[in-house]
Amino acid sequence: MGIIYVGVGELAASRSPGDVVKILALGSCVGVIMLAPQQKIVGLLHVALPDSSINAKRGIEKPGTFADTGIPQLLNELKKMGHLRGKLTVKLAGGASIMDPNNTFNIGKRNILAIKKILWKFGLGAIAEDLGGNYCRTLSVDVDSGLVTISSPGRGTWPL
Amino acid sequence: MATLTPVLQEEAIAELISERVSNVPLLPHVVTRLLGIMGRNDHSLTDVVKIVENDLGLASRILRVANSAAFSPRQGISSLQQGILHLGEKMVAGIAIGSCTANIFNRELIGYESSSGELWDHCLRTAIAAREITASCSRRVSTDLAFTGGLLHDVGKAIIDEFLNKRTQILTAMCDKGEGGDFLDAERDSIGIDHADVGFALARHWNLPPQLAAVIKFHHRPVEADPAQQELVYLVHLGDILAMLGGTGTGADTLSYKIDEGYQRYFQLGKDGLPILLLKIEEEFTRAKSAVFAE
Numbered sequence: 519m520g521i522i523y524v525g526v527g528e529l530a531a532s533r534s535p536g537d538v539v540k541i542l543a544l545g546s547c548v549g550v551i552m553l554a555p556q557q558k559i560v561g562l563l564h565v566a567l568p569d570s571s572i573n574a575k576r577g578i579e580k581p582g583t584f585a586d587t588g589i590p591q592l593l594n595e596l597k598k599m600g601h602l603r604g605k606l607t608v609k610l611a612g613g614a615s616i617m618d619p620n621n622t623f624n625i626g627k628r629n630i631l632a633i634k635k636i637l638w639k640f641g642l643g644a645i646a647e648d649l650g651g652n653y654c655r656t657l658s659v660d661v662d663s664g665l666v667t668i669s670s671p672g673r674g675t676w677p678l
Numbered sequence: 679m680a681t682l683t684p685v686l687q688e689e690a691i692a693e694l695i696s697e698r699v700s701n702v703p704l705l706p707h708v709v710t711r712l713l714g715i716m717g718r719n720d721h722s723l724t725d726v727v728k729i730v731e732n733d734l735g736l737a738s739r740i741l742r743v744a745n746s747a748a749f750s751p752r753q754g755i756s757s758l759q760q761g762i763l764h765l766g767e768k769m770v771a772g773i774a775i776g777s778c779t780a781n782i783f784n785r786e787l788i789g790y791e792s793s794s795g796e797l798w799d800h801c802l803r804t805a806i807a808a809r810e811i812t813a814s815c816s817r818r819v820s821t822d823l824a825f826t827g828g829l830l831h832d833v834g835k836a837i838i839d840e841f842l843n844k845r846t847q848i849l850t851a852m853c854d855k856g857e858g859g860d861f862l863d864a865e866r867d868s869i870g871i872d873h874a875d876v877g878f879a880l881a882r883h884w885n886l887p888p889q890l891a892a893v894i895k896f897h898h899r900p901v902e903a904d905p906a907q908q909e910l911v912y913l914v915h916l917g918d919i920l921a922m923l924g925g926t927g928t929g930a931d932t933l934s935y936k937i938d939e940g941y942q943r944y945f946q947l948g949k950d951g952l953p954i955l956l957l958k959i960e961e962e963f964t965r966a967k968s969a970v971f972a973e
């Protein structure tokens with residue numbers, strides 16, 4: 519029981535009541551939250567980039583880095599944890615950008631699009647999202663209640 | 679919004695800030711000399727070794743880092759020359775600056791809602807990002823300068839922070855209004871001065887080389903820099919942005935800045951350039967951080 523920090527390119531799943539799964543300071547990265555309410559399992563993935571084709575080796579060593587390798591890995595992890603069937607709730611947070619009217623640096627948006635595309639391939643879609651903007655977010659998921667909380671320095675704390 | 683401290687007039691704040699700046703200890707001679715020669719393209723490794731060997735503390739620190747697991751030397755490194763070669767001069771500057779300015783860079787920034795250590799992490803990541811962009815895109819700027827510029831660019835936050843305390847939510851609200859103003863504008867509107875100007879005052883107090891002073895002053899507004907220094911300033915401007923995109927910022931202001939696309943006059947990142955750079959920066963940052971701070 520405790521706090522599980524999910525670093526860049528990492529993923530974690532837990533079904534221990536009392537655990538809190540957390541991502542600190544998401545910038546353009548996106549946190550993919552998967553909740554299996556029947557089994558009370560929480561999974562969290564910290565995606566940094568849209569596509570593993572830029573570095574296939576990294577995609578194998580740290581699949582969570584990329585949307586295309588991370589999401590299947592998270593689904594596997596949930597299966598291992600005991601989610602064999604039943605409802606799966608997906609929520610997304612992060613994908614922020616710099617103030618960039620021409621979107622040349624919008625890697626956050628590219629991450630979001632890639633993630634949604636892959637979720638769709640697995641027949642999944644997010645029921646709640648807190649994406650974009652020009653600020654960073656910290657994300658915590660309480661395993662017991664399944665409650666997701668976002669906070670940002672100077673902007674407070676709110677539920678997702 | 680209620681403030682606990684009386685609202686100070688802008689002139690009074692300016693006066694207090696310049697007092698705070700003049701009370702900051704001067705940089706040790708060894709650091710000023712290192713920064714001075716790194717600004718010149720014609721310096722040699724021997725020059726760096728000569729400066730560092732005069733400072734026993736710094737020399738032994740460099741050897742310790744060079745021999746640390748994160749920099750995995752093939753065999754033990756015993757000479758200073760080998761150590762500097764193995765780490766690269768950039769890291770040497772980083773170690774030198776970090777060891778003598780720890781009490782500045784490790785401050786908790788209450789006004790930014792940023793905990794102790796985050797300012798240094800942000801500056802280190804910016805330095806690594808600026809170096810990587812320089813290495814892949816720019817032939818005219820030395821990677822040493824880009825790195826040290828990145829390390830120092832936000833030093834003004836450590837001083838201005840005290841005066842932003844209790845104003846954080848006002849500042850973020852100004853940025854989130856969607857009227858195009860960024861955190862730098864908000865600082866200036868709110869207290870009459872911004873962290874880039876405060877950093878510039880500190881750069882002068884420290885007698886930093888003019889290129890580094892320009893980086894500090896113009897890193898959010900590179901187009902306003904002297905054309906002779908503009909390319910370097912743009913490199914740090916982008917390095918700063920890439921560090922923040924990676925989630926390594928200083929709290930409330932993270933990502934609340936405008937990008938200046940004028941960098942395209944000097945260099946191009948290419949289509950896959952951005953993700954490849956972000957990945958490389960992530961790896962190098964993790965490595966540098968664990969080596970320098972594992973002690």
Ligand SMILES: [Fe+2]
Pocket residue numbers: 831832873897898
């Ligand atoms: Fe800045």
Ligand SMILES: [Fe+2]
Pocket residue numbers: 800804831832918
């Ligand atoms: Fe910065």
